[in-house]
Amino acid sequence: MGQQVYLYTTNPDTATGDGIAMGWRAGCRIANMEFIQFHPTCLYHPHAKSFLISEAVRGEGGLLKLPNGDRFMPWHDQRAELAPRDIVARAIDFEMKKRGLDCVYLDISHKPASFLKEHFPTIYARCLELGIDIAKEPIPVVPAAHYTCGGVVTDRHGKTDLNNLYAIGETAHTGLHGANRLASNSLLECLVLAQAAGNDIYNQAANGLPYLPDWDESRVTDADEEIVIAQNWDELRRFMWSYVGIVRTTKRLQRAQRRIELLREEINEYYTNFRVTSDLLELRNLVDSADLIVRSAMLRHESRGLHYSKDYPDTLPIAENTVLQREFF
Helix, strand or coil, X not given: CCHHHCCCECCCCCCCCHHHHHHHHHCCCEEXXXXXXXXXXEECCCCCCCCECCCHHHHCCCEEECCCCCECHHHHCCCHHHCCHHHHHXXXXXXXXXXXXXXXXXXXXXXXXXXXXXXXXXXXXXXXXXXXXXXXXXXXXXXXXXXXXXXXXXXXXXXXXXXXXXXXXXXEECCCCCCCCXXXXXXXXXXXXXXXXXXXXXXXXXXXCCCCCCCCCCCCECCCCCHHHHHHHXXXXXXXXXXXXXXXXXXXXXXXXXXXXXXXXHHXXXXXXXXXXXXXXXXXXXXXHHHHHHHHHHHCCCCECCECECCCCCCCCCCCCCEECCCCC
Protein backbone atom coordinates (compact mmCIF):
# COMPACT_ATOMS: atom_id res chain seq x y z
CA MET A 1 0.00 0.00 0.00
CA GLY A 2 1.06 3.62 -0.39
CA GLN A 3 2.22 4.32 3.12
CA GLN A 4 4.93 6.52 1.60
CA VAL A 5 2.06 9.00 1.31
CA TYR A 6 2.82 9.89 4.96
CA LEU A 7 5.87 11.66 6.38
CA TYR A 8 6.49 8.90 8.93
CA THR A 9 5.94 5.30 7.90
CA THR A 10 7.02 1.80 8.87
CA ASN A 11 6.87 0.73 5.22
CA PRO A 12 9.69 0.40 2.67
CA ASP A 13 10.23 3.00 -0.07
CA THR A 14 8.48 0.71 -2.57
CA ALA A 15 5.10 1.03 -0.80
CA THR A 16 3.74 3.70 -3.14
CA GLY A 17 0.12 2.60 -3.64
CA ASP A 18 0.69 1.35 -7.19
CA GLY A 19 -1.82 -1.52 -7.09
CA ILE A 20 -4.64 0.53 -5.60
CA ALA A 21 -4.03 3.49 -7.92
CA MET A 22 -3.89 1.30 -11.03
CA GLY A 23 -7.01 -0.60 -9.97
CA TRP A 24 -8.86 2.67 -9.44
CA ARG A 25 -7.84 4.12 -12.81
CA ALA A 26 -8.87 0.86 -14.51
CA GLY A 27 -12.37 1.04 -13.02
CA CYS A 28 -12.28 -1.07 -9.84
CA ARG A 29 -14.24 -0.04 -6.78
CA ILE A 30 -12.15 1.07 -3.82
CA ALA A 31 -13.34 0.67 -0.22
CA ASN A 32 -12.47 1.88 3.30
CA MET A 33 -9.33 3.86 2.44
CA GLU A 34 -9.87 6.10 5.47
CA PHE A 35 -8.86 3.29 7.83
CA ILE A 36 -5.09 3.80 8.06
CA GLN A 37 -3.41 2.05 10.96
CA PHE A 38 -0.62 3.97 12.67
CA HIS A 39 1.99 2.16 14.71
CA PRO A 40 2.51 4.28 17.84
CA THR A 41 6.27 3.90 18.21
CA CYS A 42 8.60 4.19 15.23
CA LEU A 43 12.20 5.19 16.01
CA TYR A 44 12.71 8.91 15.37
CA HIS A 45 16.18 9.26 13.90
CA PRO A 46 17.42 10.65 10.56
CA HIS A 47 19.28 7.40 9.77
CA ALA A 48 16.67 4.92 11.01
CA LYS A 49 14.05 4.85 8.26
CA SER A 50 10.97 2.82 9.23
CA PHE A 51 12.55 1.03 12.22
CA LEU A 52 9.82 -0.18 14.58
CA ILE A 53 10.10 -0.15 18.33
CA SER A 54 7.96 -3.15 19.22
CA GLU A 55 4.84 -2.67 21.32
CA ALA A 56 6.29 -5.42 23.50
CA VAL A 57 8.61 -2.76 24.94
CA ARG A 58 5.57 -1.09 26.49
CA GLY A 59 4.25 -4.50 27.48
CA GLU A 60 7.46 -5.11 29.45
CA GLY A 61 7.17 -1.82 31.32
CA GLY A 62 8.32 0.88 28.89
CA LEU A 63 6.89 4.31 29.72
CA LEU A 64 6.00 7.07 27.26
CA LYS A 65 7.29 10.47 28.34
CA LEU A 66 7.47 14.08 27.25
CA PRO A 67 10.89 15.76 26.79
CA ASN A 68 10.75 16.96 30.43
CA GLY A 69 10.34 13.37 31.65
CA ASP A 70 6.62 13.54 32.50
CA ARG A 71 4.40 10.59 31.59
CA PHE A 72 1.28 11.47 29.58
CA MET A 73 -0.58 8.23 28.78
CA PRO A 74 -2.42 8.17 32.17
CA TRP A 75 -4.03 11.47 31.11
CA HIS A 76 -5.52 9.82 28.01
CA ASP A 77 -6.56 6.31 29.09
CA GLN A 78 -6.76 4.41 32.37
CA ARG A 79 -4.75 1.58 30.78
CA ALA A 80 -1.93 4.07 30.15
CA GLU A 81 0.88 2.56 28.04
CA LEU A 82 -1.08 -0.71 27.71
CA ALA A 83 -4.01 0.92 25.89
CA PRO A 84 -4.76 -0.33 22.34
CA ARG A 85 -2.50 0.75 19.49
CA ASP A 86 -4.84 3.37 18.00
CA ILE A 87 -5.45 5.06 21.37
CA VAL A 88 -1.72 5.26 22.13
CA ALA A 89 -1.00 6.65 18.66
CA ARG A 90 -3.72 9.31 19.07
CA ALA A 91 -2.38 10.28 22.49
CA ILE A 92 1.16 10.72 21.15
CA ASP A 93 -0.13 12.69 18.16
CA PHE A 94 -2.17 14.93 20.50
CA GLU A 95 0.81 15.72 22.73
CA MET A 96 3.14 16.35 19.77
CA LYS A 97 0.72 18.74 18.07
CA LYS A 98 -0.26 20.48 21.30
CA ARG A 99 3.35 21.15 22.33
CA GLY A 100 4.99 21.44 18.92
CA LEU A 101 7.21 18.40 19.51
CA ASP A 102 9.19 16.48 16.91
CA CYS A 103 8.85 13.28 18.94
CA VAL A 104 8.15 11.80 22.38
CA TYR A 105 10.23 9.29 24.33
CA LEU A 106 9.80 5.63 25.25
CA ASP A 107 11.76 4.91 28.41
CA ILE A 108 12.67 1.40 29.53
CA SER A 109 16.03 2.36 31.02
CA HIS A 110 14.81 1.28 34.48
CA LYS A 111 15.23 -2.34 33.33
CA PRO A 112 18.69 -4.01 33.57
CA ALA A 113 20.81 -4.07 30.43
CA SER A 114 20.91 -7.87 30.59
CA PHE A 115 17.09 -8.00 30.50
CA LEU A 116 16.94 -5.67 27.49
CA LYS A 117 19.60 -7.59 25.55
CA GLU A 118 17.74 -10.86 26.17
CA HIS A 119 14.22 -9.61 25.41
CA PHE A 120 14.93 -7.00 22.71
CA PRO A 121 18.27 -7.92 21.12
CA THR A 122 17.53 -6.35 17.71
CA ILE A 123 16.14 -3.11 19.13
CA TYR A 124 18.99 -2.87 21.64
CA ALA A 125 21.63 -3.40 18.95
CA ARG A 126 20.09 -1.08 16.36
CA CYS A 127 19.62 1.77 18.82
CA LEU A 128 23.20 1.33 20.02
CA GLU A 129 24.43 1.58 16.42
CA LEU A 130 22.68 4.95 16.26
CA GLY A 131 24.17 6.16 19.53
CA ILE A 132 21.17 5.41 21.76
CA ASP A 133 21.82 3.17 24.77
CA ILE A 134 18.29 2.13 25.74
CA ALA A 135 19.60 0.83 29.09
CA LYS A 136 20.59 4.38 29.99
CA GLU A 137 18.37 6.76 28.03
CA PRO A 138 14.87 6.92 26.51
CA ILE A 139 14.16 6.13 22.86
CA PRO A 140 12.84 8.99 20.66
CA VAL A 141 9.68 7.77 18.90
CA VAL A 142 6.87 9.00 16.64
CA PRO A 143 3.70 7.31 15.37
CA ALA A 144 4.04 6.08 11.78
CA ALA A 145 1.67 4.93 9.06
CA HIS A 146 1.69 1.15 9.23
CA TYR A 147 -1.16 -0.59 7.40
CA THR A 148 -4.34 0.14 5.52
CA CYS A 149 -7.56 -1.82 5.95
CA GLY A 150 -8.96 -0.58 2.63
CA GLY A 151 -8.10 -1.13 -1.00
CA VAL A 152 -9.40 -2.66 -4.22
CA VAL A 153 -12.71 -4.42 -3.59
CA THR A 154 -12.48 -8.20 -4.06
CA ASP A 155 -14.60 -11.24 -3.36
CA ARG A 156 -13.48 -14.24 -1.32
CA HIS A 157 -11.44 -15.52 -4.28
CA GLY A 158 -9.50 -12.28 -4.69
CA LYS A 159 -11.46 -11.34 -7.84
CA THR A 160 -11.92 -7.62 -8.54
CA ASP A 161 -14.58 -5.90 -10.64
CA LEU A 162 -12.45 -6.38 -13.77
CA ASN A 163 -12.50 -9.73 -15.51
CA ASN A 164 -9.28 -11.73 -14.90
CA LEU A 165 -7.87 -9.16 -12.45
CA TYR A 166 -7.13 -10.40 -8.93
CA ALA A 167 -5.86 -8.46 -5.92
CA ILE A 168 -4.25 -9.96 -2.81
CA GLY A 169 -2.68 -8.50 0.32
CA GLU A 170 -2.66 -4.90 1.38
CA THR A 171 -3.72 -3.80 -2.11
CA ALA A 172 -7.04 -5.59 -1.60
CA HIS A 173 -10.11 -4.86 0.48
CA THR A 174 -11.41 -8.31 1.34
CA GLY A 175 -13.50 -7.13 4.30
CA LEU A 176 -11.43 -9.20 6.70
CA HIS A 177 -9.93 -6.30 8.63
CA GLY A 178 -13.00 -4.15 9.16
CA ALA A 179 -12.12 -0.75 10.64
CA ASN A 180 -9.02 -1.84 12.55
CA ARG A 181 -6.58 -4.64 11.71
CA LEU A 182 -5.65 -7.17 14.37
CA ALA A 183 -1.91 -7.80 14.66
CA SER A 184 -0.46 -10.47 12.35
CA ASN A 185 -3.67 -11.44 10.56
CA SER A 186 -2.46 -9.78 7.36
CA LEU A 187 -0.11 -12.72 6.76
CA LEU A 188 -2.94 -15.22 7.20
CA GLU A 189 -5.07 -13.19 4.80
CA CYS A 190 -2.35 -13.40 2.14
CA LEU A 191 -1.99 -17.16 2.55
CA VAL A 192 -5.72 -17.92 2.49
CA LEU A 193 -6.60 -15.54 -0.35
CA ALA A 194 -3.59 -16.57 -2.42
CA GLN A 195 -4.74 -20.19 -2.33
CA ALA A 196 -8.33 -19.20 -3.09
CA ALA A 197 -7.24 -17.00 -6.00
CA GLY A 198 -4.89 -19.68 -7.32
CA ASN A 199 -7.65 -22.28 -7.27
CA ASP A 200 -10.06 -19.91 -9.01
CA ILE A 201 -7.54 -19.04 -11.73
CA TYR A 202 -6.70 -22.73 -12.24
CA ASN A 203 -10.36 -23.49 -12.90
CA GLN A 204 -10.80 -20.69 -15.44
CA ALA A 205 -10.72 -21.32 -19.16
CA ALA A 206 -7.53 -20.10 -20.86
CA ASN A 207 -7.76 -16.58 -22.24
CA GLY A 208 -5.59 -14.93 -24.86
CA LEU A 209 -3.76 -11.78 -23.86
CA PRO A 210 -5.16 -8.49 -25.24
CA TYR A 211 -3.07 -6.48 -27.69
CA LEU A 212 -1.05 -3.70 -26.10
CA PRO A 213 0.57 -1.08 -28.34
CA ASP A 214 4.21 -0.24 -27.75
CA TRP A 215 4.89 2.76 -25.53
CA ASP A 216 5.52 5.84 -27.71
CA GLU A 217 8.17 8.25 -26.41
CA SER A 218 8.68 10.11 -29.67
CA ARG A 219 6.88 13.28 -28.59
CA VAL A 220 8.35 13.76 -25.11
CA THR A 221 11.74 14.87 -23.80
CA ASP A 222 13.83 14.20 -20.73
CA ALA A 223 12.71 16.17 -17.68
CA ASP A 224 14.56 19.44 -17.22
CA GLU A 225 13.74 19.73 -13.50
CA GLU A 226 13.89 16.47 -11.55
CA ILE A 227 13.63 18.55 -8.36
CA VAL A 228 9.92 19.02 -9.12
CA ILE A 229 9.24 15.34 -8.36
CA ALA A 230 11.20 15.40 -5.09
CA GLN A 231 9.49 18.64 -4.03
CA ASN A 232 6.00 17.36 -4.80
CA TRP A 233 6.67 14.06 -3.00
CA ASP A 234 7.89 15.88 0.11
CA GLU A 235 4.96 18.30 0.03
CA LEU A 236 2.45 15.45 -0.28
CA ARG A 237 3.89 13.50 2.65
CA ARG A 238 3.97 16.54 4.90
CA PHE A 239 0.42 17.80 4.34
CA MET A 240 -1.00 14.27 4.50
CA TRP A 241 0.72 13.83 7.87
CA SER A 242 -0.61 17.17 9.16
CA TYR A 243 -4.13 17.10 7.71
CA VAL A 244 -5.06 13.42 7.14
CA GLY A 245 -3.17 11.78 9.98
CA ILE A 246 -4.25 10.13 13.19
CA VAL A 247 -6.78 12.82 14.23
CA ARG A 248 -8.83 14.49 11.50
CA THR A 249 -11.21 17.40 11.04
CA THR A 250 -13.34 18.37 8.06
CA LYS A 251 -11.34 21.57 7.60
CA ARG A 252 -8.03 19.67 7.55
CA LEU A 253 -9.40 17.21 5.00
CA GLN A 254 -10.59 20.07 2.78
CA ARG A 255 -7.15 21.67 2.94
CA ALA A 256 -5.55 18.39 1.92
CA GLN A 257 -8.01 17.97 -0.94
CA ARG A 258 -7.17 21.41 -2.38
CA ARG A 259 -3.45 20.65 -2.25
CA ILE A 260 -3.96 17.26 -3.89
CA GLU A 261 -5.79 18.95 -6.77
CA LEU A 262 -2.88 21.35 -7.32
CA LEU A 263 -0.31 18.54 -7.14
CA ARG A 264 -2.29 16.43 -9.59
CA GLU A 265 -2.32 19.27 -12.12
CA GLU A 266 1.47 19.63 -11.88
CA ILE A 267 2.07 15.88 -12.06
CA ASN A 268 -0.26 15.39 -15.05
CA GLU A 269 1.50 18.22 -16.90
CA TYR A 270 4.83 16.58 -16.12
CA TYR A 271 3.52 13.12 -17.13
CA THR A 272 2.25 14.48 -20.46
CA ASN A 273 5.36 16.36 -21.54
CA PHE A 274 8.36 14.46 -20.18
CA ARG A 275 9.78 10.98 -20.42
CA VAL A 276 8.26 8.68 -17.80
CA THR A 277 10.46 7.54 -14.90
CA SER A 278 9.76 5.18 -12.01
CA ASP A 279 9.85 8.13 -9.59
CA LEU A 280 7.22 9.97 -11.62
CA LEU A 281 4.98 6.88 -11.82
CA GLU A 282 5.25 6.31 -8.07
CA LEU A 283 4.47 9.95 -7.31
CA ARG A 284 1.43 9.79 -9.63
CA ASN A 285 0.21 6.68 -7.84
CA LEU A 286 0.81 8.20 -4.41
CA VAL A 287 -1.28 11.25 -5.27
CA ASP A 288 -4.11 9.01 -6.45
CA SER A 289 -3.86 6.99 -3.21
CA ALA A 290 -3.85 10.18 -1.13
CA ASP A 291 -6.94 11.41 -2.98
CA LEU A 292 -8.76 8.14 -2.26
CA ILE A 293 -7.86 8.35 1.46
CA VAL A 294 -9.13 11.94 1.70
CA ARG A 295 -12.33 11.28 -0.26
CA SER A 296 -13.12 8.23 1.87
CA ALA A 297 -12.45 10.13 5.10
CA MET A 298 -14.74 12.98 4.06
CA LEU A 299 -17.58 10.56 3.40
CA ARG A 300 -17.43 8.98 6.89
CA HIS A 301 -19.36 11.18 9.31
CA GLU A 302 -18.43 9.29 12.46
CA SER A 303 -15.40 8.05 14.37
CA ARG A 304 -14.87 4.33 13.96
CA GLY A 305 -11.80 2.14 14.30
CA LEU A 306 -8.80 3.84 12.76
CA HIS A 307 -10.73 6.88 11.52
CA TYR A 308 -11.07 9.51 14.25
CA SER A 309 -12.75 12.83 13.45
CA LYS A 310 -13.01 15.67 15.97
CA ASP A 311 -16.09 16.90 14.07
CA TYR A 312 -17.82 13.50 14.29
CA PRO A 313 -16.59 11.92 17.55
CA ASP A 314 -19.48 9.46 17.93
CA THR A 315 -19.87 6.04 16.29
CA LEU A 316 -22.98 5.40 14.19
CA PRO A 317 -25.13 2.38 15.18
CA ILE A 318 -24.60 0.56 11.87
CA ALA A 319 -21.16 -0.16 10.40
CA GLU A 320 -21.00 0.40 6.65
CA ASN A 321 -18.20 0.35 4.12
CA THR A 322 -17.07 3.51 2.34
CA VAL A 323 -17.10 2.50 -1.32
CA LEU A 324 -15.79 4.72 -4.13
CA GLN A 325 -16.77 4.05 -7.74
CA ARG A 326 -15.06 5.90 -10.55
CA GLU A 327 -17.31 7.42 -13.21
CA PHE A 328 -16.29 7.15 -16.84
CA PHE A 329 -17.74 9.50 -19.40
